[in-house]
Amino acid sequence: MKREFAVIGLGRFGASVCRELSAEGMDVLAIDVLESKINEFRHIASHAVIADSTDEKAMKELGIRNIDHVIVAIGDDIQASILTTLILKEFGVKKVTVKAQSNHHEKVLLKIGADQVIHPERDMGRKIAHSIISNNFLDHLELSNDHSIIEIRASKKMIGRTLVDLDIRAVYGCNVVAIKSNATNKMNISPLATDKIGPDDILIIIGADTDISKFERNLV
Ligand code: ADP
Numbered sequence: 001m002k003r004e005f006a007v008i009g010l011g012r013f014g015a016s017v018c019r020e021l022s023a024e025g026m027d028v029l030a031i032d033v034l035e036s037k038i039n040e041f042r043h044i045a046s047h048a049v050i051a052d053s054t055d056e057k058a059m060k061e062l063g064i065r066n067i068d069h070v071i072v073a074i075g076d077d078i079q080a081s082i083l084t085t086l087i088l089k090e091f092g093v094k095k096v097t098v099k100a101q102s103n104h105h106e107k108v109l110l111k112i113g114a115d116q117v118i119h120p121e122r123d124m125g126r127k128i129a130h131s132i133i134s135n136n137f138l139d140h141l142e143l144s145n146d147h148s149i150i151e152i153r154a155s156k157k158m159i160g161r162t163l164v165d166l167d168i169r170a171v172y173g174c175n176v177v178a179i180k181s182n183a184t185n186k187m188n189i190s191p192l193a194t195d196k197i198g199p200d201d202i203l204i205i206i207g208a209d210t211d212i213s214k215f216e217r218n219l220v
Pocket of ligand 1: 008009010011012013014031032033034037051052053054073074075076077080
């Protein structure tokens with residue numbers, strides 16, 4: 001069965017989510033208070049409706065409770081974002097993803113039942129900063145406030161050495177969970193301590209942010 005999505009707030013972020021979901025063939029209900037935004041999305045989303053998401057009655061009439069996954073992409077109006085999330089969770093919407101503006105905003109959203117809170121600007125800022133520091137940095141995935149997974153290209157200091165040589169777990173406290181081999185195009189899940197790192201290999205590492213930073217400063 002096709003999943004149904006709703007995107008509330010069609011600013012830069014919400015608009016991008018809405019466009020992408022629609023391009024992937026998903027059924028998307030686009031909601032914004034501004035008529036201009038709705039006119040823009042009329043031919044992009046499956047349905048586009050002018051509505052204030054803090055208006056409980058209007059949301060009920062839209063049948064939002066039957067939608068599988070709602071993305072709240074209201075930008076600066078934190079109050080509206082919180083109230084909208086509260087209404088959606090009270091309606092029993094299964095999955096509510098909300099864009100947060102700050103850590104305080106995130107805390108409140110999680111308290112009132114948001115299933116997923118995202119910080120696109122903060123996360124993108126972090127990724128850019130890491131990729132500026134090191135050419136070997138490829139990706140960063142935040143697991144919690146203080147733990148992440150990073151993807152890095154093997155640095156000169158790593159090539160030709162084994163995991164036991166580098167002693168990453170003991171010295172830096174993080175774990176290499178996988179090595180993507182460029183030579184064989186294979187993914188080595190749970191690599192052995194004796195596995196050697198080849199040129200252009202990609203390492204996937206999990207750990208506390210402080211440990212990952214230490215690792216990056218010394219080995220990447
Ligand atoms: P971004 O930082 O992603 O560009 P913006 O703050 O510019 O976000 O955009 C947020 C969008 O959310 C705007 O188009 C605005 O009209 C819409 N919006 C704000 N409050 C509500 C609300 N209560 N109901 C529906 N849409 C809203």
